[in-house]
Amino acid sequence: MxxxxxxxxxxxxxxxGAPAAAQSASAVVRTEQVQAELLAHAPEGVAPxxxxxxxxxxxxxxxxxxxxxxxxxxxxxxxxEWKLPVGVAAGDIAWPTPKKFPIGHLANYGYExxxxxxxxxxxxxxxxGRELEVxxxxxxxxxxxxxxxxxGSFTLRLPVGAATATATQAFRDAxxxxxxxxxxxxxxxxxxxxxxxxxxxSLPPDWVGQTLEFFPETGAVIEPGAKWTQRWxxxxxxxxxxxxxxxxxxxxxxxxxxxxxxxxxxxENTLGGLRVELxxxxxxPALAALPGDGGVSPALQAALDANAARAAAAPPAGGSALSxxxxxxxxxxxxxxxxxxxxxxxxxAIKVLAFAQxxxxxxxxxxxxxxxxxxxxxxxxxxxxxxxxxxAAGEQIGWGFQLQNPAVVAGLALLFTLIGLNLAGLFxxxxxxxxxxxxxxxxxxxxxxxxxxxxxxxxxxxCTAPFMGASLGLAVGLPTLQALAVFAAMGLGLALxxxxxxxxxxxxxxxxxxGPWMNTLRQFMAFPMLATVVxxxxxxxxxxxxxxxxxxxxxxxxxxxVLWAWGRQGxxxxxxxxxxxxxxxxxxxxxxxxxxxxxxLDTGSVAADASGWQAWSPARMAQWQxxxxxxxxxxxxxxxxxxxxxxxxxxxxAGLLGEMRTRGVVLARADWTRRDPAVTQALSALGxxxxxxxxxxxxxxxPVVLSELLxxxxxxxxxxxx
Numbered sequence: 001m002x003x004x005x006x007x008x009x010x011x012x013x014x015x016x017g018a019p020a021a022a023q024s025a026s027a028v029v030r031t032e033q034v035q036a037e038l039l040a041h042a043p044e045g046v047a048p049x050x051x052x053x054x055x056x057x058x059x060x061x062x063x064x065x066x067x068x069x070x071x072x073x074x075x076x077x078x079x080x081e082w083k084l085p086v087g088v089a090a091g092d093i094a095w096p097t098p099k100k101f102p103i104g105h106l107a108n109y110g111y112e113x114x115x116x117x118x119x120x121x122x123x124x125x126x127x128x129g130r131e132l133e134v135x136x137x138x139x140x141x142x143x144x145x146x147x148x149x150x151x152g153s154f155t156l157r158l159p160v161g162a163a164t165a166t167a168t169q170a171f172r173d174a175x176x177x178x179x180x181x182x183x184x185x186x187x188x189x190x191x192x193x194x195x196x197x198x199x200x201x202s203l204p205p206d207w208v209g210q211t212l213e214f215f216p217e218t219g220a221v222i223e224p225g226a227k228w229t230q231r232w233x234x235x236x237x238x239x240x241x242x243x244x245x246x247x248x249x250x251x252x253x254x255x256x257x258x259x260x261x262x263x264x265x266x267x268e269n270t271l272g273g274l275r276v277e278l279x280x281x282x283x284x285p286a287l288a289a290l291p292g293d294g295g296v297s298p299a300l301q302a303a304l305d306a307n308a309a310r311a312a313a314a315p316p317a318g319g320s321a322l323s324x325x326x327x328x329x330x331x332x333x334x335x336x337x338x339x340x341x342x343x344x345x346x347x348x349a350i351k352v353l354a355f356a357q358x359x360x361x362x363x364x365x366x367x368x369x370x371x372x373x374x375x376x377x378x379x380x381x382x383x384x385x386x387x388x389x390x391x392a393a394g395e396q397i398g399w400g401f402q403l404q405n406p407a408v409v410a411g412l413a414l415l416f417t418l419i420g421l422n423l424a425g426l427f428x429x430x431x432x433x434x435x436x437x438x439x440x441x442x443x444x445x446x447x448x449x450x451x452x453x454x455x456x457x458x459x460x461x462x463c464t465a466p467f468m469g470a471s472l473g474l475a476v477g478l479p480t481l482q483a484l485a486v487f488a489a490m491g492l493g494l495a496l497x498x499x500x501x502x503x504x505x506x507x508x509x510x511x512x513x514x515g516p517w518m519n520t521l522r523q524f525m526a527f528p529m530l531a532t533v534v535x536x537x538x539x540x541x542x543x544x545x546x547x548x549x550x551x552x553x554x555x556x557x558x559x560x561x562v563l564w565a566w567g568r569q570g571x572x573x574x575x576x577x578x579x580x581x582x583x584x585x586x587x588x589x590x591x592x593x594x595x596x597x598x599x600x601l602d603t604g605s606v607a608a609d610a611s612g613w614q615a616w617s618p619a620r621m622a623q624w625q626x627x628x629x630x631x632x633x634x635x636x637x638x639x640x641x642x643x644x645x646x647x648x649x650x651x652x653x654a655g656l657l658g659e660m661r662t663r664g665v666v667l668a669r670a671d672w673t674r675r676d677p678a679v680t681q682a683l684s685a686l687g688x689x690x691x692x693x694x695x696x697x698x699x700x701x702x703p704v705v706l707s708e709l710l711x712x713x714x715x716x717x718x719x720x721x722x
Contacts, residue, residue: 028154029150029152029153029154031142031148031150031677032061032674032675032676033060033061033064033142033144033148033150034058034059034060034061034064034066034140034142034150035058035059036056036057036058036059036138036140036152036154037056037057037059037154038054038055038056038057038134038136038154038155038156039054039055039056039057039116039167039170039171040052040053040054040055040134040156040158040164040167041053041054041055041118041164041165041167041168041170041171042158042163042164042165043163043164043165043168044163045159045160045161045162045163045164046123046127046132046158046159046160047123047160048123048124048125048127049123050123051120052120052121052122052123053118053119053120053121053171054090054118054119054121054134054136054156055116055117055118055119055167055170055171055174056078056080056116056117056136056138056154057114057115057116057167057170058078058111058114058115058116058117058140059113059114059115060111060112060113060114060115060142063112063144064112064142064143064144065101065108065110065111065112065142065143065144066078066110066111066115066140066141066142066143067108067109067110067111067140067141067143068095068098068109068110068111068215069093069095069217070109070215070216070217070218070219071108071109071110071141071219072100072101072106072107072108072109072110072219072224072225073103073106073107073108073224073225074106074108075108075110075141075143075147076140076141076149078093078117078138078139078140078141079138079139079140080093080117080119080136080137080138081136081137081138082119082134082135082136083134083135083136083137084121084134084135085127085129085132085133086126086127087123087124087125087126087127087128088121088122088123088124088127088132089121089122089124090119090120090121090122091119091120091121091122092119093117093118093119094117094118094119094120094174094178095117095178096111096115096116096117096174096177096178096179097177097178097179097215097257097259097272097273098110098111098215098257099111099112099213099259100213100215100224102225103225104225105225105226106224106225107224107225108143108224109215109224116170116171116173116174117174118171118174118175118178129160130159130160130161131157131158131159131160132157132158132160133155133156133157134155134156134157134158135153135154135155136153136154136155137151137152137153137154138151138152138153138154139151146615146617146618146619146620147617147618147619148618148676148677148678149677149678150677176272177272178272179257179258179259179272179273179274179275180272180273180274180275181274181275181276182200182202182203182258182274182275182276183202183276184276184277184278184279185201185202186199186201186202187199187200187201187202187276187278188278188279188280188281189254189278189279189280189281190280190281190282191243191250191280191282191283191284191285192243192285193285194242194243195240195241195242195243196221196222196240196241196242196243197238197239197240198214198237198238198239198240198241198256198278199236199237199238200236200237200238200258200276200278201235201236201237202235203235203237203258203274204274205235207237207260207274208232208235209232210260210261210262211230211260211261211262212230212237212239212258212259212260212261213258213259213260213261214228214230214239214241214256214258215256215257215258215259215273216254216255216256217254217255217256217257218249218251218254218255219248219249220244220246220247220248220249221243221244221247221248221249221251221254222241222242222243222244223241223242223243223244223245226241226242227242228240228241228242237258243285247285247287248287249287250280250284250287251280252279252280253277253278253279253280254277254278254279254280255275255276255277255278256275256276256277256278257273257274257275258273258274258275258276259273259274260273324482324485324486327486328485328486328489329489331486331487331489331490331493332489332490332492332493332496333493334490334493335380335489335490335491335492335493335494335495335496336493336494336496336497337493338490338493338494339494339497366502366503367446367449368446368448368449368502369449369498369499369501369502369503370446370499370502371446371447371449371450371453372449372450372452372453372456372495372498372499372502373453373491373492373495373496373498373499374450374453375449375450375451375452375453375454375456375457376453376454376456376457376491376492376494376495377453377488377491377492377495378453378491379453379454379456379457379491380457380487380488380490380491380494381484381487381488381491383457383487384483384484384486384487384488385480385484385487388480388483388484406540406543406544406548406595406596406597407595407596409536409539409540409543409639410536410540410552410595410596412536413533413536413537413540413552413556414555414556414559415455416529416530416532416533416536417529417530417533417556417559417560418559418563419529420526420527420529420530420532420533421526421560421563423522423523423525423526423529424523424526425522425523426560426563426564426567427563427564427566427567428567453495456494456495457491457494533556536639537549537552537553538638539638539639539673540552540595542638542673543638543673543674544594544595544596544597547594548594548595548596548597551591551592551594551595552595554587554591555584555587555588555591555592555595558580558583558584558587559584561580561583561584562577562580562581562584564580565577565579565580565581566580566581611652611657611667612657612660612661612667613634613667613668613669614666614667614668614669615668615669615671616633616668616669616670616671616679617678618678618682620668621633621668621682621697624666624668625697625699628699629664629665629666630663630664630665630666630696630697630698630699630722631665631666631668631696631697631698632660632665632666632667632668632694632695632696632697632715633668633669633670633682633693633694633695633696633697634646634647634651634667634668634669634670634692634694635670635672635679635682635683635688635691635692635693635694635695636669636670636671636672636691636692637671637672637673637691638671638673639673640691640692642692642708642709643691643692646692646694646709646710650710650711650712650715651710653712655712656712656715656716659716659719660719663719663722665696665719665722670682672691686703686705687705688705692708692710693705693708694706694707694710694715696718696719696722698722704718704721706718
């Protein structure tokens with residue numbers, strides 16, 4: 001068993017470092033909702049007077065969209081902030097023709113599918129240099145039925161003397177989708193008390209008689225989702241559109257974009273429309289008396305004011321009341337309590353087996369304890385350094401981030417399947433590798449203990465024990481060396497029980513002498529390993545769906561067949577081993593992509609489940625708080641065993657749920673199984689960086705954060721203070 005663990009050191013290290021491979025190139029940003037890429041079009045090189053365009057290409061995931069310059073009833077337009085050298089200036093975004101997204105009685109304007117937002121650049125004669133370095137900070141709001149604010153930083157370097165024309169077709173398509181200018185002539189708008197009368201003449205002949213869509217560039221003038229009428233009067237198009245009850249502008253000149261509904265295909269953006277600037281004839285009615293500065297409802301404005309007051313009262317970043325010393329103590333105690341978490345049991349089973357196998361070797365026990373401690377502490381520090389580094393690079397991640405990657409989850413399932421089958425006696429490592437490799441363990445026995453420490457961190461890292469949450473939240477905001485000290489303290493806490501046992505001779509004396517019972521114990525220890533595989537596969541199913549889960553199960557069965565076949569003797573081994581290995585390779589080629597392909601998210605439903613739990617989102621949270629409702633949020637993840645334990649016990653208690661309903665508490669579940677920047681930001685606002693986290697929000701008060709190991713009495717006590 002120990003020799004087998006030694007051989008898996010490289011695999012465990014790869015699993016811990018796998019998320020680093022997700023970093024994108026400087027010109028491309030990828031999220032689960034979009035892929036954004038900065039493109040350039042300079043067919044005659046970079047020179048004064050020559051055409052030069054840059055554009056952000058956004059490829060939306062199915063059913064997701066971003067917004068036009070006037071987003072409609074809600075949303076935010078995509079914004080650009082350029083960093084250009086002296087002598088180069090960027091123009092405005094050449095917005096393509098949008099499409100309408102009806103949402104009940106509301107409507108938004110935006111884009112789906114593949115979009116390019118082009119921007120013209122002007123190069124003056126004073127520009128000097130052999131290349132043009134362009135930097136862009138872009139921000140966009142991407143929505144389906146919930147919205148996620150995202151951003152990206154992009155860098156491009158263009159040669160001055162050579163043409164850049166690899167994206168010619170993309171810019172040509174964008175030009176075709178841009179609205180063409182239409183002279184106003186007799187076109188105009190006439191504001192009434194409740195409606196806006198629109199008249200547009202001189203439209204192209206092939207537009208006459210068709211149904212049109214109307215997009216005003218000025219926001220907060222009309223009701224985008226309201227019913228309106230249109231008709232043709234010969235070659236003149238007329239429309240009556242309801243004015244917004246919260247109208248915020250009375251434009252003398254109203255630029256609008258018209259589009260033919262026949263040019264709008266589902267899942268695609270609109271073909272080119274027409275843009276016309278319509279003068280207003282007559283006086284506008286008085287503007288609505290808007291609450292606050294932003295035109296929001298009084299309830300929402302009150303919630304925003306309360307949030308701002310809490311933010312102003314909060315201590316500044318880096319000035320947390322939790323000192324570094326307390327953070328180190330909390331990390332040490334939290335790591336110690338982590339040994340009681342179910343996710344660590346399988347690795348502890350390996351250590352129990354190792355103790356029993358070497359009960360007479362006291363010196364070996366001490367060295368193994370030190371090696372195990374080194375493996376745990378160094379792995380915690382390495383994982384912490386990766387977390388801090390990725391967050392510094394702009395990634396919205398937190399503790400346990402590696403298990404948000406289905407490839408890592410599948411890799412751990414493979415690893416623990418191998419360990420379980422080895423313990424069960426299906427195969428021996430020495431049967432599969434050359435003898436010289438199998439002898440490495442004899443020459444380096446401490447490497448096995450070190451590797452066990454690495455495995456302990458790999459499987460324990462998704463858990464957050466009591467006292468760990470605040471320490472993790474503080475660690476990510478500390479200077480690097482102090483942050484790594486906090487992670488090292490967690491590792492020391494996790495390793496401390498085994499280290500103490502290895503240094504205490506009475507523990508070794510209390511163990512029975514090695515004998516035949518050891519084989520029974522070894523086989524029994526296979527079951528905790530295989531139980532861990534069941535949990536990992538359940539997590540994988542939450543991420544990739546039933547197809548990914550079935551593919552992973554098929555591959556694990558094929559792997560077990562390969563191990564069994566290569567454990568045979570003679571010609572049987574050669575024939576069955578070769579055939580089974582070929583079958584495994586074929587399955588991996590065909591089914592492998594399904595194991596790592598994320599299933600489509602189903603986050604749009606707002607209906608509560610049978611127990612009253614609803615899906616959390618920033619937009620819903622703002623709505624609940626604006627309505628003055630108390631909200632209990634369960635920040636959870638499928639790969640967090642502590643989360644699932646609390647979910648199946650405390651959070652399903654009928655009496656507690658009934659009391660919450662009586663008090664009008666909204667039950668919201670924020671799922672962090674996949675990487676979700678919105679959940680990460682919400683956790684950061686609570687000073688936390690991992691799950692589980694349980695928080696109670698109420699209007700005008702700071703959130704109440706409960707302990708990681710939840711109890712019914714603790715929740716009831718918090719509810720009594722509402």
